[in-house]
Amino acid sequence: MQTPEVWSRHTELVLMWGCNASAAGIHQEIGYLYDAMERGARLIVVDPIVTAVASKAHLHLRPRPSTDAALALGMINHIVSRNLHDQDYLERHTQGFSQLMEEAGQWTLERTREVTGVPEGLIAQAAEEYATHRSLLECGYGHQRYTNGHRTQQAISALAAVCGHMGQPGAHCNFMEVGAAYTGFLNSARVQNPPGADIKKTRLISISHFGPALRAAQDPPIKGIIKWRGSLITQQPDARGMIEAVKGLDFLVSIDQFLTDDTDWSDLVLPACTIFEQWGVHPSYRHQYLQLQVPVLEPQHESMPDIDFWAELARRMGYEAYFPREWTGLDWLRLLLPDDFPLEQAMHPHGPVRLPERFCPPVPNWDGNFQTPSGKIELYSGVYAERAQRFPGEWDPVPRYVPSAESPDGDPERAARYPLLVVSQHPATRTHSQFGNLPYIQEIEGPATAMLHPDDAAARGIAEHDRIRIYNDRADSHVLAHLTRKVLPGTVELDSGRWIKTGGNVNLLIHPRAAGPRDVGDGVMAEYDMQLDGHTIPYFNLLVEVEKA
Amino acid sequence: MRRFSAEEIRDLVVREVPPAGISLARTPLPTKTTWEDRTVEVDRVVKTACSRNCYDTCGILAYVKDGRLLKVEGDPDHPINRGTLCVKGYTYPQRVHSPDRVQHPLLRTGERGEGKFRRVSWEEAFDWICERLHALRERWGSEAFMEYLYSGNREFLGKQVSGRFLALFGASKLVGSF
Numbered sequence: 001m002q003t004p005e006v007w008s009r010h011t012e013l014v015l016m017w018g019c020n021a022s023a024a025g026i027h028q029e030i031g032y033l034y035d036a037m038e039r040g041a042r043l044i045v046v047d048p049i050v051t052a053v054a055s056k057a058h059l060h061l062r063p064r065p066s067t068d069a070a071l072a073l074g075m076i077n078h079i080v081s082r083n084l085h086d087q088d089y090l091e092r093h094t095q096g097f098s099q100l101m102e103e104a105g106q107w108t109l110e111r112t113r114e115v116t117g118v119p120e121g122l123i124a125q126a127a128e129e130y131a132t133h134r135s136l137l138e139c140g141y142g143h144q145r146y147t148n149g150h151r152t153q154q155a156i157s158a159l160a161a162v163c164g165h166m167g168q169p170g171a172h173c174n175f176m177e178v179g180a181a182y183t184g185f186l187n188s189a190r191v192q193n194p195p196g197a198d199i200k201k202t203r204l205i206s207i208s209h210f211g212p213a214l215r216a217a218q219d220p221p222i223k224g225i226i227k228w229r230g231s232l233i234t235q236q237p238d239a240r241g242m243i244e245a246v247k248g249l250d251f252l253v254s255i256d257q258f259l260t261d262d263t264d265w266s267d268l269v270l271p272a273c274t275i276f277e278q279w280g281v282h283p284s285y286r287h288q289y290l291q292l293q294v295p296v297l298e299p300q301h302e303s304m305p306d307i308d309f310w311a312e313l314a315r316r317m318g319y320e321a322y323f324p325r326e327w328t329g330l331d332w333l334r335l336l337l338p339d340d341f342p343l344e345q346a347m348h349p350h351g352p353v354r355l356p357e358r359f360c361p362p363v364p365n366w367d368g369n370f371q372t373p374s375g376k377i378e379l380y381s382g383v384y385a386e387r388a389q390r391f392p393g394e395w396d397p398v399p400r401y402v403p404s405a406e407s408p409d410g411d412p413e414r415a416a417r418y419p420l421l422v423v424s425q426h427p428a429t430r431t432h433s434q435f436g437n438l439p440y441i442q443e444i445e446g447p448a449t450a451m452l453h454p455d456d457a458a459a460r461g462i463a464e465h466d467r468i469r470i471y472n473d474r475a476d477s478h479v480l481a482h483l484t485r486k487v488l489p490g491t492v493e494l495d496s497g498r499w500i501k502t503g504g505n506v507n508l509l510i511h512p513r514a515a516g517p518r519d520v521g522d523g524v525m526a527e528y529d530m531q532l533d534g535h536t537i538p539y540f541n542l543l544v545e546v547e548k549a
Numbered sequence: 550m551r552r553f554s555a556e557e558i559r560d561l562v563v564r565e566v567p568p569a570g571i572s573l574a575r576t577p578l579p580t581k582t583t584w585e586d587r588t589v590e591v592d593r594v595v596k597t598a599c600s601r602n603c604y605d606t607c608g609i610l611a612y613v614k615d616g617r618l619l620k621v622e623g624d625p626d627h628p629i630n631r632g633t634l635c636v637k638g639y640t641y642p643q644r645v646h647s648p649d650r651v652q653h654p655l656l657r658t659g660e661r662g663e664g665k666f667r668r669v670s671w672e673e674a675f676d677w678i679c680e681r682l683h684a685l686r687e688r689w690g691s692e693a694f695m696e697y698l699y700s701g702n703r704e705f706l707g708k709q710v711s712g713r714f715l716a717l718f719g720a721s722k723l724v725g726s727f
């Protein structure tokens with residue numbers, strides 16, 4: 001990540017892709033974005049929904065959901081056809097440009113418009129403006145929530161490389177890849193593999209294919225789970241399948257702050273501390289500052305700090321030697337953070353601090369070097385080509401547009417029965433399934449509501465605030481209708497994170513499916529590389545029909 | 550686009566980005582605040598951070614009075630949130646002191662899915678878990694056990710400590726992201 005203090009001062013144009021900056025990560029995105037815009041920077045937003053930040057954009061491109069890779073390839077082709085690419089940068093710092101163009105070259109403006117629904121003039125203007133300014137590409141996750149999400153990110157990143165908009169103050173492709181949590185700042189191995197311990201390699205279970213993995217795991221089956229800091233039933237796709245899987249367990253323990261969908265299905269519920277009642281460290285995955293978490297209050301009621309729980313459980317299970325009773329969170333922190341990190345500088349009453357540059361440089365890739373085998377941006381990915389020899393999956397070395405699984409393009413047969421695609425935004429009022437139970441938030445949110453295009457509503461005899469049933473052959477969800485042109489015809493917006501027991505949960509309707517590039521089968525694995533294998537949950541590959549309830 | 554040279558970028562970083570590893574605290578921590586239209590003296594103000602699954606990891610000033618979280622504000626010295634929080638962040642006092650919080654260990658008494666429990670002690674809860682972990686390992690092997698954890702609190706310390714126990718126990722390992 002290029003740090004926002006730098007890009008906001010130098011960029012001439014921000015291309016914000018699949019990122020609802022007005023609802024999530026608002027300080028970094030909106031705060032610094034507006035600083036840049038006050039300096040005169042232009043804003044182009046790519047998002048099918050008219051979000052608040054999109055309403056501030058000079059240009060707003062609204063591709064049909066999951067067609068973003070086609071849009072990026074069409075922009076690349078237009079830029080190259082106008083000779084607006086950076087030939088010098090491509091020669092010095094990339095490989096595979098010709099292979100990229102074999103694919104991108106097929107994306108004429110006309111074909112791009114046909115697939116994405118974005119007018120040709122708008123595609124051309126956005127591409128030309130992006131190429132001819134000092135441009136920052138700010139990527140969110142919206143465009144990734146489909147089975148073709150990895151291909152889309154590949155294509156968007158290639159757009160930045162083709163223009164040479166990398167590693168320069170105000171010109172970079174910002175994505176989550178460089179957060180201190182993943183660049184060696186945290187010495188996880190030192191905590192998890194204590195010296196002298198006999199640690200055996202065990203099998204791996206994918207969190208993004210957890211329900212299927214739980215049902216498929218054999219020899220042994222999964223029989224016991226301690227669930228904490230996560231919402232198993234509310235947030236995994238196919239909540240009903242998840243519940244079936246949970247029924248097969250010998251025991252499920254939940255550590256939670258509230259009585260959630262998960263605790264209802266648990267055998268034992270333990271009171272969790274909030275972030276104000278325990279030690280913690282959370283290096284951002286998108287900026288370079290750190291303030292350590294210190295206990296502000298005593299644990300409330302009988303709640304127990306998470307590390308105290310695990311250490312006590314470990315001691316009782318016979319691992320006293322590895323969990324000294326006198327250790328506080330501070331001792332564990334010293335073990336986890338680099339020995340030369342000035343911890344007290346980041347801790348009350350001090351802090352925050354900027355993290356050492358070796359973990360998160362303020363202007364990454366300024367020297368044109370990249371962490372790939374070739375040291376270059378691999379527009380033709382040798383790593384993918386190699387990975388394809390070892391694991392099944394969608395390892396195309398160059399970006400391609402392939403229709404995503406459960407979408408009008410990808411599954412026309414299903415779309416004939418369930419013609420509307422659901423996009424689930426992360427609302428400003430919730431973080432996944434959290435906060436929605438608080439009175440302040442409920443007062444702001446009101447009842448569960450879905451956004452529906454007026455044309456789709458009219459065709460179904462639905463009026464504003466009518467109670468509607470959103471359904472497919474898996475389940476249904478009852479909410480109120482809000483008729484708005486903020487969504488494209490053919491799409492429905494139903495926020496993620498509503499609890500099943502209080503209504504409006506979207507995940508009930510979703511088929512459990514793992515996105516690529518790697519095909520992880522049933523989700524039980526022997527090895528896995530998070531950076532290469534990906535496979536998040538394609539939450540937006542969801543087709544439904546809507547009727548008045 | 551004119552490209553900055555390596556020297557120019559180095560100079561620019563020195564000029565525009567604070568030095569690494571040195572506390573950026575500049576504003577004296579307050580001793581009082583406004584609360585329901587009054588000025589109140591607080592017991593202490595503590596600097597901490599938000600660890601939801603969000604890029605910002607905002608710096609928080611936590612106002613504590615009589616053992617309670619009276620209010621929260623954004624840390625004015627934090628370069629990212631620059632003195633403000635989001636709508637979620639401002640709800641923390643209500644969340645911490647919610648009457649709906651799980652207050653003590655609860656053991657299921659009804660059918661699964663009914664949400665019926667009875668209060669038990671921590672001692673009883675630990676015994677309950679340990680007994681089942683031993684039985685599970687005996688019957689199925691250690692890989693029949695695992696944690697399910699994601700980003701509800703995306704802080705990293707806790708999951709390293711659980712990771713140490715799970716590695717020693719030989720549990721199946723949860724991987725990936727969504």
